[in-house]
Structures are given as structure tokens and as C-alpha cells.
Amino acid sequence: MSWLDALGLALTSIRRRRARTALTALGVALGSALLVALGSVGSAAESRAVEHLGQGLPVGAIKVAPARPAFLQLNSDEFETRGAHAIDAGTITRVKALPGVSGVLPVQAAPVLAVPSTGGSYSAVMLGTDLGAGGLPVTVLAGRLPTPSSATEVAVAPSYVTRAHPGGSPADALGDRLAVAEPKVVGAPPGAPMVRWFQAVVVGVISEQFAQADLLVPLGQTQAAHAWQGVQQDGSYDPDSPYQQLIVVTSGLDQVHRVRAELYDLGYASAAPEHVLGAVLRYLHVVDIVIAGIGGVAILISALNVANALLAAVRERRREIGVLKSIGAEDGDVLRWFLLEAGLIGLVGGVAGAVAGTLMAILIGVKVVDYLTSQGLVLDPIQLSDVPFGVLFAGIAGSVLVSLVAGVLPALRAARLPMRETVGGL
Amino acid sequence: MTRAGAAAAAVLALLAGCSGQAPQATRTPAPAPIVEARIYVAIGASETLGVGAQEPASQAWSTVLYRTALPQPAVFYNLGEVGATVDRALQDELPAALAEHPDLVTVWLNTNDLIHGVSPTAYQADLDRLLSALAGAGVARLLVANTPVLSDLPAYRACADPHAAGPSCAFTAGPVPAPAELDRLVEAYNSAIAQVVARNHAVLVDLHCQGGTATQHPAWVSADGFHPTAEGYAQIARAFRAALLGSGCYRPD
Numbered sequence: 001m002s003w004l005d006a007l008g009l010a011l012t013s014i015r016r017r018r019a020r021t022a023l024t025a026l027g028v029a030l031g032s033a034l035l036v037a038l039g040s041v042g043s044a045a046e047s048r049a050v051e052h053l054g055q056g057l058p059v060g061a062i063k064v065a066p067a068r069p070a071f072l073q074l075n076s077d078e079f080e081t082r083g084a085h086a087i088d089a090g091t092i093t094r095v096k097a098l099p100g101v102s103g104v105l106p107v108q109a110a111p112v113l114a115v116p117s118t119g120g121s122y123s124a125v126m127l128g129t130d131l132g133a134g135g136l137p138v139t140v141l142a143g144r145l146p147t148p149s150s151a152t153e154v155a156v157a158p159s160y161v162t163r164a165h166p167g168g169s170p171a172d173a174l175g176d177r178l179a180v181a182e183p184k185v186v187g188a189p190p191g192a193p194m195v196r197w198f199q200a201v202v203v204g205v206i207s208e209q210f211a212q213a214d215l216l217v218p219l220g221q222t223q224a225a226h227a228w229q230g231v232q233q234d235g236s237y238d239p240d241s242p243y244q245q246l247i248v249v250t251s252g253l254d255q256v257h258r259v260r261a262e263l264y265d266l267g268y269a270s271a272a273p274e275h276v277l278g279a280v281l282r283y284l285h286v287v288d289i290v291i292a293g294i295g296g297v298a299i300l301i302s303a304l305n306v307a308n309a310l311l312a313a314v315r316e317r318r319r320e321i322g323v324l325k326s327i328g329a330e331d332g333d334v335l336r337w338f339l340l341e342a343g344l345i346g347l348v349g350g351v352a353g354a355v356a357g358t359l360m361a362i363l364i365g366v367k368v369v370d371y372l373t374s375q376g377l378v379l380d381p382i383q384l385s386d387v388p389f390g391v392l393f394a395g396i397a398g399s400v401l402v403s404l405v406a407g408v409l410p411a412l413r414a415a416r417l418p419m420r421e422t423v424g425g426l
Numbered sequence: 427m428t429r430a431g432a433a434a435a436a437v438l439a440l441l442a443g444c445s446g447q448a449p450q451a452t453r454t455p456a457p458a459p460i461v462e463a464r465i466y467v468a469i470g471a472s473e474t475l476g477v478g479a480q481e482p483a484s485q486a487w488s489t490v491l492y493r494t495a496l497p498q499p500a501v502f503y504n505l506g507e508v509g510a511t512v513d514r515a516l517q518d519e520l521p522a523a524l525a526e527h528p529d530l531v532t533v534w535l536n537t538n539d540l541i542h543g544v545s546p547t548a549y550q551a552d553l554d555r556l557l558s559a560l561a562g563a564g565v566a567r568l569l570v571a572n573t574p575v576l577s578d579l580p581a582y583r584a585c586a587d588p589h590a591a592g593p594s595c596a597f598t599a600g601p602v603p604a605p606a607e608l609d610r611l612v613e614a615y616n617s618a619i620a621q622v623v624a625r626n627h628a629v630l631v632d633l634h635c636q637g638g639t640a641t642q643h644p645a646w647v648s649a650d651g652f653h654p655t656a657e658g659y660a661q662i663a664r665a666f667r668a669a670l671l672g673s674g675c676y677r678p679d
Contacts (some may be wrong), residue, residue: 094437113483113484115481115483115484115489119481119484121481121483121484133545151499152498152499177498179484180487181483181484181490186518192475192507192508194503194504194505194506194507195483195503196501196502196503196672197489197492197501197503198501199492199493199498199499199500200498200503201498222544224556293529331548399448
């Protein structure tokens with residue numbers, strides 16, 4: 001008997017007992033769905049935690065301040081400073097040369113008032129960086145980034161689109177004129193501020209991931225704003241530093257502590273959510289283990305269900321097995337027939353479970369985000385792209401594999417039935 | 427939040443005003459610039475900051491002028507100071523203006539001097555010092571606004587009946603002049619402004635020629651009865667624009 005013949009036989013058997021097969025596959029599907037849903041939610045929770053704690057910076061990013069580190073700097077995620085230390089071009093060169101560093105971005109931020117040509121001004125954070133640098137961790141949703149030397153181009157975050165073009169798409173913002181006001185606090189006590197204005201054209205829309213910036217401009221624009229607005233009165237930072245901050249991107253989370261230690265040796269205070277992120281990831285790992293345990297139990301139950309259904313099928317098909325053997329079928333042919341049937345049930349259940357699990361994950365995500373929003377925490381809901389391919393594959397392949405394993409015992413029993421016993425009732 | 431951060435947030439909130447209105451999602455075409463200028467500085471008082479408008483920073487006449495009359499690469503410094511007189515501007519605003527090396531400067535400073543009882547002669551001397559310093563620094567275009575009609579402002583009329591509902595009296599720094607006396611004072615101030623403008627080769631922005639706009643267009647005066655609304659500021663910006671074009675007295679429709 002060929003594999004094709006065995007497959008035809010398995011399909012015929014499935015069609016003959018549709019209800020039982022459907023119920024067995026449903027059991028597999030429930031186990032697979034649970035595994036996919038829990039795996040997806042766990043994975044999304046981990047990525048959201050990393051994103052949230054990273055404050056819009058890439059994973060493994062470290063912020064460096066123009067200040068010397070205090071003694072306990074490496075025990076803290078925040079800047080711990082003990083005096084000013086300018087960040088200049090030499091600093092950038094030295095930091096770039098550190099092992100484990102994959103990128104260094106000098107940045108300047110300024111509090112501004114953005115005034116779209118459509119009206120409705122709003123407070124914003126304007127961030128300037130070296131837009132000519134490669135590997136900028138910015139997602140461009142529409143248009144392009146400003147030209148590095150331009151004084152009249154700006155990229156905006158989606159918050160601008162929401163304000164200036166309610167219900168519109170990022171592309172609608174391209175070409176808009178935007179006026180930007182940079183206030184300067186004067187007098188003691190502070191009175192109405194003096195304001196420096198510049199006008200720019202929106203050339204791009206970026207995601208809000210990059211350091212939570214509302215406006216992204218070339219570094220020169222924020223350096224001009226910094227020169228105008230003056231120094232915030234905080235003696236811990238160097239007011240004359242050419243760069244207000246560096247964002248150091250490491251090659252992975254595991255490199256963060258080592259690079260921070262190197263920065264400490266170079267004499268710079270740094271901040272990165274390594275301790276809090278480590279603690280959160282440890283908790284999430286425990287949750288992952290619990291999730292895997294629950295999924296494993298669900299799969300085990302579905303495996304027992306498959307084995308039970310196939311054992312019943314063996315009892316029902318004794319005569320068919322006998323007839324097959326009497327016309328020359330080997331034990332291996334019967335084994336193949338039952339194993340293929342088990343595998344088909346696992347495949348159908350696995351695919352259905354993967355689809356159902358994905359939908360369950362999205363629904364759970366909506367509920368969780370609703371709850372967190374009511375608690376004042378803004379997170380993106382789970383989307384289709386958040387469901388890891390590995391989890392989907394594990395859901396389907398795992399179902400097939402477990403069904404095959406569960407089908408081994410019934411298949412062996414069917415294959416080893418003596419022909420005399422199987423046709424004895426004829 | 428640090429103290430500096432809190433101050434910055436408070437400043438931005440002040441600049442933004444209290445508007446929660448959704449903007450109109452229509453893109454207005456960029457107006458053609460009418461003057462070549464790289465750096466524009468506005469010297470003035472609360473009107474230059476847009477006090478009275480719903481969104482002071484963006485609706486002030488100086489901002490409207492900047493956005494509608496100047497080329498896009500131009501940078502604008504609004505140095506206006508609430509309650510500023512010419513004397514105070516000489517100390518606070520002039521040094522900041524000179525530091526930016528502007529090629530276009532607008533000056534609108536007279537009402538606070540008048541309210542504080544500064545004599546037209548003293549005012550003329552102070553204004554002359556201010557404009558001479560700016561002209562001496564090589565400012566290519568210097569626009570100076572005169573005093574509009576004040577006697578029909580609700581905040582002036584309220585001085586006659588302090589207990590009436592509505593705006594309170596704006597003339598709190600000294601004795602309130604009678605309407606005829608106020609008109610004479612405004613005449614004297616405007617005569618002084620015209621002389622100083624001529625002496626320093628500046629351009630006069632004639633806001634007085636428009637007459638009593640508060641009576642003709644009550645919607646152009648804000649709830650305080652003194653400062654313009656956004657609509658009023660837009661008209662003032664048009665007057666400055668007309669002066670830049672050399673069109674003489676701008677009369678609103």
C-alpha cells in the first residue's frame with residue numbers, strides 16, 4: 001500500500017465518522033488555541049514592557065548626560081550626577097569605539113509650541129539629532145526625514161496629524177506649514193516669555209517611538225533653540241556642552257550594563273531602564289513558564305482525546321483491518337493508515353486553533369488595554385503583527401506532533417492485530 | 427518634574443492659551459511674502475504678545491504679520507512685555523533686539539506710557555532714544571505704530587462708572603482724563619511719534635486713522651474691554667502689512 005493509498009483510506013475513515021472526528025479535532029483546536037493565545041499575549045506583554053520602559057528609545061538604548069556620574073550610578077536606572085562634563089565630538093568618537101555599541105546619536109530637545117496652519121496650537125517636544133547618521137531608529141510613516149542641513153523642514157509625530165487633520169492619514173500632513181514658537185523665560189518671578197519663532201514645512205510623519213518626540217528637526221535647529229532659550233538652572237549638567245544628550249544604542253539588552261560601566265569609566269552619567277526592565281522581564285519569564293504549563297496540560301488533554309478516539313476506531317475497524325491484511329496489506333500499511341488519520345486530525349485542529357488563538361489574543365489585548373487605559377497607562381493594543389510566527393508554528397506543528405504521538409499506541413494495536421482474530425467474526 | 431520643567435510647561439500653557447477647539451482641516455495656501463527679511467523683531471507691550479486673543483502666541487498681530495508677510499526662512503523674535511513703557515523697553519527689549527541683528531523691527535509702545543501719565547515730551551525723548559539705537563544698528567526697515575483712538579474703549583468708558591457690570595477701568599495708574607483731554611493726549615503722542623519716525627527714517631503705521639474701531643466693530647475688542655480679539659489683531663496685522671507696502675492708512679472693510 002502506497003502513502004497515497006493510506007492517505008485515501010484515512011480520509012475515507014474521517015468522512016465516515018465526521019461527528020467524532022470533528023469533536024476530536026475540536027479538542028486539539030482548543031489546546032492549540034490556548035497555546036497560541038497565551039503565547040501571543042505573553043510575547044506582546046514583553047515587547048510592550050520593553051517599549052514602555054524604554055521611553056520610546058530602541059531596545060538596549062542608553063541616555064548619556066553632559067555630567068559626571070555619581071558613585072552609585074551603576075546601581076540606578078536614572079542619571080546620578082556629581083558635576084558637569086561636556087559632551088563633544090571627541091566623546092562621540094570614544095563612545096562609538098566602545099565594544100557592544102552599535103550606534104551613537106547626539107540629541108538636543110527643546111520645549112516648543114507648535115502652531116499648524118490649520119490652527120489649534122499645542123505644546124510639543126522638538127527633538128534635534130544628526131539626521132544624516134545611518135541607522136536612525138525612526139520609523140517614517142509618510143514622506144521623508146528633513147534634510148540634515150535644512151532650517152525649514154520638520155517631521156511630525158502622528159499627534160500632529162490627529163490635531164491638524166482629524167480622521168486623516170499621515171500623508172495628509174505632508175506639505176503643511178507649521179510655525180514653531182520657542183519660549184524664553186525671563187525675569188524673576190517669570191513674566192510672559194520672549195519667543196523665537198521659525199516656520200517649516202512638514203516633509204515627513206514619524207512614529208512616536210523616537211524618544212517621544214513630537215517634532216523631529218535637524219540638530220542645528222534645536223541648537224539654535226537651546227542657544228535662545230538659555231540654560232535651565234540645574235548645576236548638574238554642563239550648560240556649554242555642544243550636545244545636550246547622547247543616545248547610545250547597544251547591540252542588545254545584555255550589553256547595556258557593560259556599556260554603562262564603560263561610560264562610567266569615561267566619566268559620564270547614564271540612564272537606562274536596565275534594572276527595572278530586568279525585574280519586569282524576570283516576572284514575565286515566570287509568567288511564560290506558567291503559560292507553557294497551562295498550554296502543555298491543554299495539549300496533553302487533547303492528545304488523550306485523540307488516543308481515545310483512535311482506540312475506538314481500531315475496535316470498530318477490526319473487520320476492515322482483517323480484510324486489508326487478507327488481501328496482502330502489511331502491519332506497516334495499517335500503522336501508516338492510523339498515523340495519517342491522527343496527523344490529519346492534528347493538522348485540522350492545529351490550524352483552527354491557531355486562527356482561534358490569534359482572535360482570542362486580540363480580544364484579550366483589547367480588554368487589557370481598556371483596563372490599563374482606565375488606569376492612565378497608554379499602550380498599543382495587540383495587532384496581528386504582534387502574534388509571533390514561532391508561536392503560530394508551534395501551535396500547528398505541536399498539534400500535529402502530539403496527535404501523531406497520541407496515535408502511535410492505537411496504530412500499533414491496529415497493526416499488530418492477528419488476521420485470524422480480525423476476521424474471526426466473518 | 428524639575429522646577430525648570432514646570433516653568434517650561436507653564437510657559438507653553440500660557441502661550442497656547444485655553445483653546446480646546448478642533449482645528450479646521452483645511453490647508454490654506456502659503457501667502458506670498460511682501461518683504462525680504464531674515465530676522466524680524468517685535469518690540470512692544472501686551473498687544474504685541476496677543477493678550478486678549480484666544481490663542482495669544484499664534485493670534486498676536488505680530489505673529490500674524492510674520493506668518494503672512496515674511497518669507498518662510500525668516501526667524502521672528504517676539505520681545506513684547508506685558509505693561510511695557512518705552513522706558514522699560516529701552517532696558518529690557520532693546521538689548522535683546524540688538525543682539526539678534528534684525529533687518530525688520532516693529533515698535534508699538536504708547537498706551538502704557540499714556541496710562542502711566544508720561545508726558546508727551548518725555549515720551550518723545552524715550553522713543554527717539556529707542557529708534558535711534560535701532561536705526562544706528564543698521565535695521566533696514568523700522569515700523570512704528572501710533573496710538574489708536576482710546577476714548578471709545580469699554581475699559582476707558584468703565585472708568586466713568588466703576589460699579590457698572592463689564593470690563594474694569596484700565597486707567598488705574600493715575601487720574602483718569604476726561605474724553606476730550608484723552609483725545610488731546612493721544613493727538614500729542616501721535617504728533618511726537620510722527621516726528622521721531624521722520625527723524626529716524628522709519629515707517630509710520632497709522633492705527634489712529636481707522637477711527638473708533640471699538641464702536642464700529644465691538645467684536646474686535648476682547649472681554650477686558652481693552653485688548654483686541656483675534657479678529658482685531660488680524661486687522662492690526664493688515665495695517666502693518668499696508669504700511670510695509672507703503673499703502674498709507676489701512677481702513678478695515
